[in-house]
Amino acid sequence: MAPAALDAARRLHRYVGARHVHDGRLEGADQGVRWNIRVWRFVKSYLPALRPHERFFFLQGQAYWALASWTLGDLTGDPAYHATARAATRVILATQRPDGAWDYPLFERKHLIATVEGNFGAVALLEGFRRDGEASWLAGARRWHEYLEREIGYQSHPAGLCVNYFQIPRGLVPNNACEWIWVLGELARTTGEARYLEKVPPQLGFLEAVQLPTGELPYELAGGNEPRTRPHYLCFQYNAFQCMKLAWFAAAHGDARARALAERVSDFLATGVLPSGAVRASCGKVTPEVIYYADSVAMALHTVSRLGLRDHAALADRAFGWVMAQQRADGGFDRFSRLDYGVLSDRNEYPRYLAMTLHHLAERARAGDGA
Numbered sequence: 001m002a003p004a005a006l007d008a009a010r011r012l013h014r015y016v017g018a019r020h021v022h023d024g025r026l027e028g029a030d031q032g033v034r035w036n037i038r039v040w041r042f043v044k045s046y047l048p049a050l051r052p053h054e055r056f057f058f059l060q061g062q063a064y065w066a067l068a069s070w071t072l073g074d075l076t077g078d079p080a081y082h083a084t085a086r087a088a089t090r091v092i093l094a095t096q097r098p099d100g101a102w103d104y105p106l107f108e109r110k111h112l113i114a115t116v117e118g119n120f121g122a123v124a125l126l127e128g129f130r131r132d133g134e135a136s137w138l139a140g141a142r143r144w145h146e147y148l149e150r151e152i153g154y155q156s157h158p159a160g161l162c163v164n165y166f167q168i169p170r171g172l173v174p175n176n177a178c179e180w181i182w183v184l185g186e187l188a189r190t191t192g193e194a195r196y197l198e199k200v201p202p203q204l205g206f207l208e209a210v211q212l213p214t215g216e217l218p219y220e221l222a223g224g225n226e227p228r229t230r231p232h233y234l235c236f237q238y239n240a241f242q243c244m245k246l247a248w249f250a251a252a253h254g255d256a257r258a259r260a261l262a263e264r265v266s267d268f269l270a271t272g273v274l275p276s277g278a279v280r281a282s283c284g285k286v287t288p289e290v291i292y293y294a295d296s297v298a299m300a301l302h303t304v305s306r307l308g309l310r311d312h313a314a315l316a317d318r319a320f321g322w323v324m325a326q327q328r329a330d331g332g333f334d335r336f337s338r339l340d341y342g343v344l345s346d347r348n349e350y351p352r353y354l355a356m357t358l359h360h361l362a363e364r365a366r367a368g369d370g371a
Contacts, residue, residue: 001317006075006365008324008331012358013072015331016065017084020351024087026065027055028351031336033108042340045347056105057095059117061352062088063124064359070127071362082131089128092121093140100143101151112166115152115176118144119183126190138190145187145196148180155223160205162223169224174210174217175238177203181258182245189252197253204257207246211261215268216283217242235282236272239265240296247303259309266304266312269297273315277322287339292353295323299360306367320364323357 020028029044029051031037044051066088073081096102101113102121122141129137154161155172162172163180181200188196211217212231219233220226243265250259272280279294280286298319301312326333336346336353 001320002365002367002369004324005320005361008327009068009072009358009361009365010076011329011331012327012354012361013068013081013331016351016354016358019332019349020354021065021084022055024091025057026061026088026351026355027057029054029348030056030058030106030350030352031346031348032106041346041348042344045345051348056352058105058352059092059095059102059121059124061355062092063120064352064355066092066124067127068355068359068362070131071359071366075362075365086128086132089124089137092124093136096121096140096143099151100140100145100147109166112168113147113152115148115163115165116179118148119179122183123186126186130190141187141190145183154199157206157209157221157223159209160202160207161199162203162206163199164224171220171226171228171230172206172210172223173220174207175219175242177207178217178242178245182249185249185252200249200255201257204255204261207261208257211264214271215264215266217261217265232283234293236269236279236297237281237290237293239269240293240300243269243300244296244303247300247307247309250309251307262304263309266301266310269300270312270315272297273301273319277318277320277325279319287342288337289339290337291323291326291333291335292356294319295357295360298323299363302364302367316364320361323361 020026031041066085069081069085069088102117104110104112104114104117122144125137125141128134152164152167154163155169157172162177165173165176181203184196184200188194207217210221216235216239218231219238220230222229243262246258246262249255250262274280277294278289279297281288298316301316304310305313305316328334336348336350338345340346
């Protein structure tokens with residue numbers, strides 16, 4: 001599995017770099033929100049002549065591009081990969097605002113600052129600092145922490161706290177709490193400053209209180225300006241990222257509460273891997289089949305297996321195998337998804353999600369042929 005994953009990652013890196021990286025920036029189309037994600041992306045897929053020239057810059061994609069490039073440099077010894085990672089990290093710092101935030105790229109949310117975007121910017125800056133010792137990169141990560149604490153903040157829950165999704169509060173989203181726990185852990189690990197961990201226990205309390213008996217963490221609970229609760233939405237994809245981040249935090253800090261949460265989430269994820277290796281879209285729906293749903297679940301199951309929390313290695317490799325079977329010889333993929341609404345496919349390329357797949361393949365290659 002590992003040699004195949006490394007070959008797949010190298011081909012995908014070449015493909016993404018040639019098509020979607022411009023002066024160090026990973027840019028391109030995105031599936032978007034609202035009507036774009038529901039309808040317009042399919043129009044663009046089937047009528048490419050109507051497809052606008054889009055170059056959205058997401059920090060999430062940029063960070064995955066940087067992290068995957070560091071990993072591929074480690075695995076191959078080719079300094080060009082590390083040079084790519086450094087260039088990507090310099091872009092992240094250059095696009096940070098003086099107040100520590102980053103602007104959101106989509107027009108519909110230009111007025112918002114997204115926690116997820118800043119988190120990925122900070123993580124990439126911290127990784128670059130650990131490798132190169134560039135003080136400005138650490139300073140940028142610290143500025144993001146200061147901005148979040150000052151402008152975004154938290155909502156209270158009877159069992160603890162949940163970090164806000166934007167600077168304008170909406171519902172309580174467990175995915176954001178998991179991610180912020182991971183970022184706080186990375187800040188503490190990099191700086192040696194325990195103060196960054198102070199908000200972790202109340203967020204773990206929130207997650208423990210809302211985790212479902214199946215192990216799934218719900219998508220959103222009522223709060224702020226969002227009165228509804230949405231327990232299920234892209235269940236396996238979201239829970240895969242939550243599982244990884246809780247497991248990484250548990251491993252880095254020896255945290256038993258985060259470990260138990262990750263274990264239970266991983267058991268839920270194991271129920272989503274189909275015999276083919278594709279991954280269910282949600283608890284209530286098998287389709288659509290989406291490439292990055294499968295590699296994110298594969299990466300989560302691989303992570304808990306490698307760390308010795310659970311043994312889901314066979315399922316992880318089944319899903320990774322399915323992803324690699326969808327890849328073309330040139331490194332790209334024929335589609336983003338298939339069987340949307342039962343009959344449609346999305347053949348657009350979204351570099352943000354390609355970078356996620358790249359990172360997961362590279363990290364699977366790093367592990368070698370064992371779990």
